[in-house]
Amino acid sequence: MAAIERTYSMIKPDAVRARHMGEIITRIERSGLVIERMELAEVTPEQAAANYEHLADKPFYQELIDFITSGPVVKMVVSGPSAVAKMRSLMGATDPLEAAPGTIRGDFALNVNSNAIHGSDSPENALREIELFFE
Numbered sequence: 001m002a003a004i005e006r007t008y009s010m011i012k013p014d015a016v017r018a019r020h021m022g023e024i025i026t027r028i029e030r031s032g033l034v035i036e037r038m039e040l041a042e043v044t045p046e047q048a049a050a051n052y053e054h055l056a057d058k059p060f061y062q063e064l065i066d067f068i069t070s071g072p073v074v075k076m077v078v079s080g081p082s083a084v085a086k087m088r089s090l091m092g093a094t095d096p097l098e099a100a101p102g103t104i105r106g107d108f109a110l111n112v113n114s115n116a117i118h119g120s121d122s123p124e125n126a127l128r129e130i131e132l133f134f135e
């Protein structure tokens, strides 16, 4: 059995606005992963900047910050065996047009700018993001 780890995930404002949060939460639970903490809240500009620091030089950066702070998100700490990779697999590819049907992005989004869900990309970033969004 793979090691139990934690990841940070966040249902983005587009999916909350479209009333998809229930279905997305159901998919996470149905996979066997455990939602340990969950909160509906708005991302602050400071949290947005820290979360997307690695994209600060991209042309879409400002649009990304405006979008992620545009309305409530569902912040979650998710745990289980290989939780980081398992969440990324449930989420699908970054660009919903490339995300397979059956994945969250494949089924609930059409645009890379508003792609329904965030998930940490490594256990190290998961720890950093959990602290950023919950402490």
Ligand code: IDP
Pocket: 055, 060, 064, 093, 094, 112, 113, 114, 115, 117, 118, 119, 121
């Ligand atoms: P990830 O969300 O799959 O980890 P990252 O490369 O970390 O992908 O990018 C963070 C977020 O930035 C993406 O989820 C997406 O919303 C946005 N993004 C990434 N690439 C593009 C792009 O080429 N155009 C517009 N937005 C993008």
Ligand code: MG
Pocket: 119, 120, 121
């Ligand atoms: Mg990422």
